[in-house]
Amino acid sequence: MAIIHSVHADTMTSVACPYFMPTARFEAIGWPHRARLPLGDGWQGHCTAPGHESLVPGPEELANFCNLGYARGCPHLPQERVWDAVRFSIARDKENLVTILYVCERDYRPGQHGTLEYDCSLARWCTAHPDPRIQKMAACYLECYLLRREKPALEPAT
Numbered sequence: 001m002a003i004i005h006s007v008h009a010d011t012m013t014s015v016a017c018p019y020f021m022p023t024a025r026f027e028a029i030g031w032p033h034r035a036r037l038p039l040g041d042g043w044q045g046h047c048t049a050p051g052h053e054s055l056v057p058g059p060e061e062l063a064n065f066c067n068l069g070y071a072r073g074c075p076h077l078p079q080e081r082v083w084d085a086v087r088f089s090i091a092r093d094k095e096n097l098v099t100i101l102y103v104c105e106r107d108y109r110p111g112q113h114g115t116l117e118y119d120c121s122l123a124r125w126c127t128a129h130p131d132p133r134i135q136k137m138a139a140c141y142l143e144c145y146l147l148r149r150e151k152p153a154l155e156p157a158t
């Protein structure tokens with residue numbers, strides 16, 4: 001059974017594993033409150049942890065670790081690591097510019113953080129994260145946010 005972190009709002013959710021590279025929505029698992037998942041929905045993808053770069057996590061790993069961060073139960077999580085998790089939230093949405101705040105955490109404490117900006121009118125990022133995993137997770141989070149913004153009825157408020 002999937003472990004779902006308790007969260008209270010769409011704008012600041014729980015976290016995802018920093019080694020996760022999401023590639024597509026993961027519809028197979030029926031998470032409750034999917035919009036509150038760290039990346040705005042459940043995602044499938046692959047692992048980028050050293051020594052496990054070609055690993056495609058199975059449904060249990062995706063449900064319990066990759067999408068949720070603090071994956072100490074995951075056997076692929078490196079013992080030596082800079083971050084345990086990364087979280088995203090919408091910092092600003094105005095005049096076609098969406099600003100996403102990201103926070104990388106270690107031992108439940110915030111570390112590296114910053115903002116990434118997306119121009120909706122140009123459909124491109126104005127600023128991007130140098131780590132392709134963080135950037136891809138931000139893109140996934142943004143995709144879900146924009147979808148809900150356009151079609152809020154898809155995810156009823158709870």
Ligand code: SF4
Nearest residue numbers: 017047065066071074
């Ligand atoms: S939770 Fe484990 S399998 Fe998933 S991305 Fe992180 S280290 Fe890889």
